[in-house]
Amino acid sequence: MTRARSRIAGAISVFGELLITAGVVLGLFVVYSLWWTNVLADREAARQGNEVRDGWKDRAVPPGIDTKDGIGFLHVPAMGNGEVLVKRGTDPEELNDGIAGYYTKPVKSALPWDAKGNFSLAAHRDGHGAKFHNIHKIETGDPIVFETRDTWYVYKVYKTLPKTSKYNVDVLDAVPKESGKKQPGRFITLTTCTPILTSDYRYIVWGELVREVKVDKDRTKPAELRP
Structure with missing residues (x-):
């Protein structure tokens, strides 16, 4: 009886150690997914963003082009x-660099300088920069500003949809009727998980x-972005 109890106790001890090990591994994975990938993504996004801004200094490059x-x-x-740097494409691996991407499929996004259409964007909510983590803090009437080399595009939030199917394209x-719009306009849509x-x-978020504000020589931010 004593020997049997000893074996049972030993088995329970080993099982407990395995659970502890599994917990540590799981904890490390969570740290990697939710913290370290953010660190790496932020570094890469900063590098790419600096490259974009450096490119803007080259006046030989035309503004407002559709480029990856x-x-x-x-x-x-x-x-x-x-x-948040915005590039072309919304595949997850394309967003892992801590950026936002505009849709090329299943519905092609308009671009801010287009006369009409819906400038539709996606970004990660957790890990890999988590650029849209706080999307739930956006309220009706809040500003959204998109900055290009020559123009600030200032949008005003008019509706949010906190939950919809991932298949709801x-x-x-171009006219997001679910947002209440029925006529063509110049819209922006933010999407995330x-x-x-x-x-x-x-x-x-829609x-x-x-309004549009031309960029001056000092790149003075529009009022919506000033303290």
Whole structure:
């Protein structure tokens, strides 16, 4: 009986150690996913952003072109994460560099300088820079500003959709009717996964262009971005 109890106790001890080890491994994975990937992504995003700004100094490069190298920077004060480099494409690996991407499929995004359309963007909510982590803090009436070499595009949020199917591509339409719009305009749409730490659904924010501001020699920020 004593020997049997000893074996049982030994087995329980080994099992307990395995659980502890598994917990440590899981904890390290979470740290890697939610912290270290952010560190790496932020570094890479800063590097790429600096390259874009350096490129803007070359006046031989025409502004407002559709390029995978970065078309400008998104500023959303309500999210409190500074500027976000925007490039072409929304595949997850393309967003892992701590950037936002505009859609090329399943619904092709308009670009800010287009006369009409929906400038639709996606970014990670957790890990890899988590640029849209605080999307839930955006409220109706908040500003969204997109910065290009020559122009600040100032949008005003008019509706949010906290939860919709990941397969709902209608939110990206040129006229996003689900947002309440029925006529063509110049819209912006932000999309990301929800709830936090999952990819089960999508969180949507819609804004509409209210004005354009030409960039001056000092790159003075529009009022919406000043303290």
